[in-house]
Amino acid sequence: MAEAQKNLIKMKNLFLISLVAVILSSCCDKTQEVNTLTKEEKADGWQLLFDGKTTDGWRNYGKTTFPDGWDITEDGTLHCPGSGRGEAGGKDRGDIIYGDKKFGNFHLKLEWKISEGGNSGIFYLGQESDSLDYIWKTAPEMQILDNEKHPDAAAGIAGNRQAGSLYDLYPAVPQNAKPAGEWNSVEIKVYKGSVWHMQNGETVVEYHLWTPEWNELVAGSKFPGLNPTWADVASEGYIGLQDHGDDVWFRNIKIKEL
Known part of the structure; x- marks a missing residue:
């Protein structure tokens, strides 16, 4: 009788252990699908800018239609195929913007490869204006780069053209970008002129627009000779993704207005 009770207790313990394992496995495996929002994110005011299936809301910079050169891959990423022509891009290509709305104070999240x-x-x-051919002539840029093989990584000052940096102005510190072919998670926060770049979970850039320090920094960069009013960045504007002639992929693009 005692032996039977011991066996029963063992069976019950094994059952409980198995049940807990199943519950834990279910919780751990329940990862969020790409290009979706959780209930918590929806309640917190986040909105998707890319659903992984359509290009709704997106268009060519300075145009009304989406370029044929960009595509959506089978795994739900927004893809700009390489043209081998650098910033000149290729036919029916070019930078794209989320053209449905301008954003002023916001928190942007996305992943790039x-x-x-x-x-x-x-x-x-x-x-945008009739006299502008590229969005970079008006907009700050969070750099995307293969730091290992692209020559721009060694150009500029103190690494300010490497991934995560405010291009040609503020370097990303620490420099924590993942190698080419791997996904990087980034965030950009803008609030009343204060700006933060986050890359792979760390704040790598922090600055403030329109200050004397900002004006001095821009004056010493490549921008004044290209567009003398570049320092006067607008208080609200478009989110854009660059066609620099190289393969690049984006996903999980979401934004929350602040």
Whole structure:
């Protein structure tokens, strides 16, 4: 009788252990699908800018239609195929913007992956006009780069053209970008002129627009000779993704207005 009770207790313990394992496994395996929002994110005011299936809301910079050169891959990423022509891009290509709305104070999140030796960028507070051919002439840029193989990584000052940096102005510190072919998680926060770049979980850039320090920094960069009013960045504008002639992929693009 005692032996039977012991066996029964063992069976009950094994059952409980198995049940707990199943519950834990279910919780751990329940990862969020790409290009979706959780209930908590929806309640907190986040909105998707890319659903992984359509290009709704997106268009060519300075145009009304989405370029044929960009595509959506089978695994739900927004992809700019390489043209081998650098910033000149290719026919029916070019930078794209989320053209449905301008954003002022916001928190932007997305993931990017760059090809070997590749270059791209994320623009914010961008403007359009008949006299402008590129969004970078009005917008700050969070750099996307293969730091190992693209020559721009060694250009500029103190690494300010490497991944995560405010291009040609503030370097990303620490420099924690993952190698070409791997996904990087980034965030950009803008609030009343204060700006933060986050890369792979760390704040790598922090600055403030329109201050004397900002004006002095811009004056010593490549921008004044290209567009003398570049320092006067707008208080709200478009989110943009760059076609720099290299393969680059984006996913999980979401934004929350602050």
